[in-house]
Amino acid sequence: MVDFPPLREELRGIAPYGAPQLDVPVQLNVNENPYGPSPACVDDIASSVVEAARTLNRYPDREFVALRAALADYLSRDARVTPEMVWAANGSNEVMLQLLQAFGGPGRTAVSFAPTYSMYPEYARDTSTRWVTGRREDDFSIDLEAARVLVAEERPSVVLLPSPNNPTGTALAPEVVTTLCEAVGESGVVVVDEAYGEFRRSGTPSALEQLSAYRNLVVTRTMSKAFAGAGLRLGYLAADPAICDAIRVVRLPYHLSAVTQAAALAALRHAPELLGKVDELRAERDRTVAWLRGEGFEVADSDANFCLFGTFGDRHAVWQGLLDRGVLIRETGPDGWLRVSIGTADEMAAFQDALLHVMKEMP
Ligand code: PMP
Secondary structure (H helix, E strand, C coil), X not given: CCCCCCCCHHHCCCCCCCCCCCCCCEECCCCCCCCCCCHHHHHHHHHHHHHHHCCCCCCCXXXXXXXXXXXXXXXXXXXXXXXHHEEEECCHHHHHHHHHHHHCCCCCEEEEEECCCCCHHHHHHHCCCEEEEEECCCCCCCCHHHHHHHHHHHCCCEEEEECCCCCCCCCCCHHHHHHHHHHHHHHCEEEEECCCHHHCCCCCCCHHHHHHHCCCEEEEEECCCCCCCCCCCCEEEECCHHHXXXXXXXXXXXXXXXXXXXXXXXXXXXXXXXXXXXXXXXXXXXHXXXXXXXXXXXXXXXXXXEEEEECCCCHHHHHXXXXXXXXXCECCCCCCCEEEECCCHHHHHHHHHHHHHHHHHCC
């Protein structure tokens, strides 16, 4: 019997990645920004897309020069970043897949520290890269010596680490980035995935500040979270220009549509107002953490727009109980924990109310 379709062996029987997309009143499950872009931003995006539509008979700017300059300018709030140091693709998921296509591959190894973002092993699998994980400490931090040992044993060509980490919310200590960049050396790249970077607490530094010290450091960001642009699909990175040149070899030609480029440029023009909402969400995050702790839950310190809390004997029952009350959160992370994204004040009040009810009804 021949199996049809003739899938690669390692892909057989695998379900596509993705959280349930359910139509419920309070959606706190995929770390989206609960605020849509402002009317002024929507108008700017719309008129920019109209302009782009006039020339859709032509391929877009393959090098997305204007967008790279705007992204470099935005990142320069945290560190000196020039346009040649910037690369972008359709979501930071695509950026990271391209990184694995360029720097991973058969005979090469990628490492991370679990628990971490569940898409990473998929990039590795899809690029036939060997995948190895080290362990995080009980507080979800990474031990420097453990990092050194893992790198010495596995000799990875790619290290992938989110900061803040998904699903725990833990930011990487700068010493961990330093240790990994030095341990990996120039036979590998260290990718610090700052998808939630803008939500970090004051005092938590960005790895962008370390770019000038390490040629093998890559920092990725996205417009999906802080820029309220999950539907836009625009992720990007900052790194040595030689890394951007290497990715050019594996990218598909014209991978960023003219519509995407126009919309992203328009959204970037509204950065100050969008980042104002990020400040509100950071405050709401801190209130949520304090409330959960006040109710006796364990909560991982969070630098992100979500928090991991627990612990529950039967987390699925709690998740289901919340869903029955119209609140969708995420059943993910280590056993016994649940992850809630930070929504508006009203949404968080609904979450708190539902959680108290569910806990009262638990056997
Ligand atoms: N990295 C992390 C840690 C994430 O949690 C996510 C999205 N959930 C991404 C990257 C990908 O985001 P996007 O492709 O929307 O940029």
